[in-house]
Amino acid sequence: MPAGDPTDVVRALAERAREASHELALATRATKDAALHAMAEALLARGDELLAANAEDVARAEAAGTPPNVVDRLRLTDERLVAMAQGLRDVAGLPDPVGEVVRGSTLANGLELRQVRVPFGVVGMIYEARPNVTADAAGICLKSGNAVLLRGSSSAASSNAAILAVLRDAVAGAGLPADVVQLVPAGSRETVTALMRARGLVDVLVPRGGAGLIRSVVEGSTVPVIETGVGNCHVYVDAAADLDRALAVVLNSKTHRTSVCNSAESLLVHADLVDTFLPTVVAALQDAGVVVHGDETVARLPGVEPATDEDHAREYLSMDISAAVVADVDGAIAHIRRFSSGHTEAILTRDQDAARRFVAAVDSAAVLVNASTRFTDGGEFGFGAEIGISTQKLHARGPMGLPEMTSTKYVVTGEGHVR
Amino acid sequence: MPAGDPTDVVRALAERAREASHELALATRATKDAALHAMAEALLARGDELLAANAEDVARAEAAGTPPNVVDRLRLTDERLVAMAQGLRDVAGLPDPVGEVVRGSTLANGLELRQVRVPFGVVGMIYEARPNVTADAAGICLKSGNAVLLRGSSSAASSNAAILAVLRDAVAGAGLPADVVQLVPAGSRETVTALMRARGLVDVLVPRGGAGLIRSVVEGSTVPVIETGVGNCHVYVDAAADLDRALAVVLNSKTHRTSVCNSAESLLVHADLVDTFLPTVVAALQDAGVVVHGDETVARLPGVEPATDEDHAREYLSMDISAAVVADVDGAIAHIRRFSSGHTEAILTRDQDAARRFVAAVDSAAVLVNASTRFTDGGEFGFGAEIGISTQKLHARGPMGLPEMTSTKYVVTGEGHVR
Numbered sequence: 001m002p003a004g005d006p007t008d009v010v011r012a013l014a015e016r017a018r019e020a021s022h023e024l025a026l027a028t029r030a031t032k033d034a035a036l037h038a039m040a041e042a043l044l045a046r047g048d049e050l051l052a053a054n055a056e057d058v059a060r061a062e063a064a065g066t067p068p069n070v071v072d073r074l075r076l077t078d079e080r081l082v083a084m085a086q087g088l089r090d091v092a093g094l095p096d097p098v099g100e101v102v103r104g105s106t107l108a109n110g111l112e113l114r115q116v117r118v119p120f121g122v123v124g125m126i127y128e129a130r131p132n133v134t135a136d137a138a139g140i141c142l143k144s145g146n147a148v149l150l151r152g153s154s155s156a157a158s159s160n161a162a163i164l165a166v167l168r169d170a171v172a173g174a175g176l177p178a179d180v181v182q183l184v185p186a187g188s189r190e191t192v193t194a195l196m197r198a199r200g201l202v203d204v205l206v207p208r209g210g211a212g213l214i215r216s217v218v219e220g221s222t223v224p225v226i227e228t229g230v231g232n233c234h235v236y237v238d239a240a241a242d243l244d245r246a247l248a249v250v251l252n253s254k255t256h257r258t259s260v261c262n263s264a265e266s267l268l269v270h271a272d273l274v275d276t277f278l279p280t281v282v283a284a285l286q287d288a289g290v291v292v293h294g295d296e297t298v299a300r301l302p303g304v305e306p307a308t309d310e311d312h313a314r315e316y317l318s319m320d321i322s323a324a325v326v327a328d329v330d331g332a333i334a335h336i337r338r339f340s341s342g343h344t345e346a347i348l349t350r351d352q353d354a355a356r357r358f359v360a361a362v363d364s365a366a367v368l369v370n371a372s373t374r375f376t377d378g379g380e381f382g383f384g385a386e387i388g389i390s391t392q393k394l395h396a397r398g399p400m401g402l403p404e405m406t407s408t409k410y411v412v413t414g415e416g417h418v419r
Numbered sequence: 420m421p422a423g424d425p426t427d428v429v430r431a432l433a434e435r436a437r438e439a440s441h442e443l444a445l446a447t448r449a450t451k452d453a454a455l456h457a458m459a460e461a462l463l464a465r466g467d468e469l470l471a472a473n474a475e476d477v478a479r480a481e482a483a484g485t486p487p488n489v490v491d492r493l494r495l496t497d498e499r500l501v502a503m504a505q506g507l508r509d510v511a512g513l514p515d516p517v518g519e520v521v522r523g524s525t526l527a528n529g530l531e532l533r534q535v536r537v538p539f540g541v542v543g544m545i546y547e548a549r550p551n552v553t554a555d556a557a558g559i560c561l562k563s564g565n566a567v568l569l570r571g572s573s574s575a576a577s578s579n580a581a582i583l584a585v586l587r588d589a590v591a592g593a594g595l596p597a598d599v600v601q602l603v604p605a606g607s608r609e610t611v612t613a614l615m616r617a618r619g620l621v622d623v624l625v626p627r628g629g630a631g632l633i634r635s636v637v638e639g640s641t642v643p644v645i646e647t648g649v650g651n652c653h654v655y656v657d658a659a660a661d662l663d664r665a666l667a668v669v670l671n672s673k674t675h676r677t678s679v680c681n682s683a684e685s686l687l688v689h690a691d692l693v694d695t696f697l698p699t700v701v702a703a704l705q706d707a708g709v710v711v712h713g714d715e716t717v718a719r720l721p722g723v724e725p726a727t728d729e730d731h732a733r734e735y736l737s738m739d740i741s742a743a744v745v746a747d748v749d750g751a752i753a754h755i756r757r758f759s760s761g762h763t764e765a766i767l768t769r770d771q772d773a774a775r776r777f778v779a780a781v782d783s784a785a786v787l788v789n790a791s792t793r794f795t796d797g798g799e800f801g802f803g804a805e806i807g808i809s810t811q812k813l814h815a816r817g818p819m820g821l822p823e824m825t826s827t828k829y830v831v832t833g834e835g836h837v838r
Contacts, residue, residue: 022756025779025782107800107801111794111799113800121782203813204813219618222637224813242835249836249837252838359830360444360445361441363537366830367828368831368833369833371831371833372836374837375831375838376831381526381532393539393623394643397828398827407812407813408816408817409784411778413774413788414794416668417794418667418668418670418671418790419671419791
C-alpha cells in the first residue's frame, strides 16, 4: 500500500480519476471499444503474469486455512482468463449508453429540449474475493464513460494488482488515460471508509458482496450508494397452479445454484394444497438434498426442521429453504411484505386475477409469474453485461446494465430566449 | 407536538404511512384524481380556517422580528389559496406515471419482460417556510402513488397543521386512507434526525430549502436522499456570441428573479470581449441595480468589487453577480468545473463547435445554448408539476416531475420457465 494516510491516498486517487473522467466522458464509442478489445487481448497475452500473481493469493489463502470453496472462487485459470477477456469483448459489442437521447421535445416557445445520457463521472466499486469482478467492473465502467476506483479484498490483492497493471497498460495503449481504471489499496479498512466519505470526488459507490459489507457501506456513506444483491426470494404456489410446473420451478429456483442472490430461500404454499402438493414438494426438495425449515403446518411433515422468524427472513445461500402455508394470495403478499428483502418473488398460478394481484401488490425489484426466480439476471434479461442487481428503489432497481451506470443531463437550445 | 420520544413519534407516523401506501399504490388514476380535486375544493371551502391559522404564524413571526420578505413568504391570502387549489387540479390533469411501461420485450425463451413504473412507497419531505409547499408536495406525492411525511418549519406550524387537517379530510372523503398525507411535528430538530434515520420505513427523502438544510440531510441521512436546488449558475459569453442577445440573456438570467436557484450567479466573458462587450454588460448590470464582483480584469471597471474565490463559488440569491474573463470556451469549462454547483450553465455563441464543446464538457443538470438560465424549471420544461430541481446524478437530475417520484419494477411472465 502506498505511503501516507489512507484518506489522503484515496483522495489523491479520486482526484486523478476525476481528471481522467473528463477525457473519458468525451471519448467516442470507437475509442472505448478499441480500449476494451485491447484490455481483452492483454489479459490473454499476459496470462502468465496474472496466474503467477494469483498463485500468491491462493497460497496465502490456503496457508490461512481458507475453506476450499472460497479458495476456488479466488483462483484464476486459463479458462477463467478467457472468460474475463470474452466479457470485455461482449461489453465492446453493446451499444454505448452515453449520448442516448432519453426524451426530447420542442417547447411552445421554440426551445429545443433534450435529456441525454451522460456518465456519472467517478464510480467506486467495493467488492469481495473474486478477481474476475475487477475486469468486469473495469469494462462496464469504461464503456459507460466512468472512471472507476476498484476496492477489492485484501485476499485478492496480488491478483488485482496484476490485473490492474495489465488493464491500465492496455487502456493507455488505446489512447485513453490509464487513470480511468485505478486500484484502491486493500491493506486497511480505512480505505473503504475514505471512499465512503469522498462526497464530491466520487459520484456513486456500488458495494458488491455479503450483507454485512453492503449494510456498512449503505449506512456509513455520504457518497450516494447503489445497494445490491441481498435476496430472500420467495416462490408462492397458488391453489390454481399447474402443479407439475410449480414443482419444477420450485426445484429450479432453489437448487439450480444456491450461492447466488436470485435463488429461492422461501417457499409459500396455498392452504388448499396442504395435503396434496405440500408433501410432494417437500419430499422432492429433500430428495434433492435441501433442508426444509417449515412453519407449524409444514413441520408436521417428516424431516422438516421447525422455522423461526429468523429462518423466514434469512438469505441462506445454501441447500436450505424456509416454508410456510398461507391462506391465499393475500396471505402470501402479507408474508412477503414482512420477510422479503425486495429482490425477487414468484407466483405459480393459472388464475389471472391472483397473478394480477400478486404482481401489483408485491413491491420487489422483480416479480415473476410462472417462472423461476433464477431469471432475475442481467444476462437472462438480455442486458449483455451486469454490474450487480439493485435492491433499492432510487435510480436503478433490479439487474443493472450499462444504462444504469449513467446519469442524464438536459440540453436546451434557443436563439437568445429569455423569460 | 404529540407526546413521546421524537424518534418513536416519527417511526409511528412512518409505519402508518407505509400501511397507507400499500392501498395508495393500487389506487387507479380516477381515484387519485378525484382525491386531488376534493383536496382543491376543500382548500377553498375551508379557506377561513386556513387564513386564521396562518394569521397565528404571521403574528408569531412578526412578534419575533422576522424580516418582512420572510413574513411575506409565510403569508397565505385568498389569491394564494386559489393558486394552491389550482396546483392540485393541474396535477390531477397530468398523466399517471404509475403503471407506465418503461421498456419491454419478449426474451428468446419466450419470457415476457416489462419494466413498469411503481411508487417509491413512503416519501419524506423536509422543507422551510412557505406553506404552499405543503399542498404542492401532498398533491405530487399522492398522484405518484406515494404516502408522504411532511416536515415543514416550525414557523409555519399552525398553517401546516390546518392545511393537513383539510387535505386529510378530503383524501378520506375520496375513499383513500387519510394517512397517505401526514405532518411530522416541527417542534424539535430531532424529528428531522428521526426521518433521516428511518431507513426501511421511509424510501426517499427530498430536502427543499437553504444550502445548510440540504447539506445536513445529505450528509447525515441513512435514507436515500434526492439533493435539490443549490444553484451557482454560470452564463458564458463567447467571442462569437450575438452580443445583443447575450446582453438580454445575461440580464434576464440575473435579474428576472434573484431569489431562485436557476438565476445566474456568475458571468464569464471571452477575453476578446474585454474592451467591447465587457464594459457594456457590466454597466447594464449595474444600471439594473446589480453589484458586480469581478476578477482582476473586470475589477478595473468602475464600481466593480474585487471578487474572491468565495465570490466565484457563491449562490448569492440577491442582486449580486461574480464575473471573470476567460481565454476561451475551454477556460470557461475549467472555471465552471472549479466553481459550479452543477445546476445550470449557459453559453452564448453562434459558433457551432464552441456550443458543441461546451454542451459535451460541462457536467451540470442543465446546459443551455443561447437561452436564459431561468428556463431550468419543471414548468418551463412542460412537466406540469415540479417537486424540486435535483443537482445530484443518481436517480433524477434537473427538474423533477411526477415520473421522477417513482421507481420501477420488472414483471416477468412465463409458463413454467426454468433455467
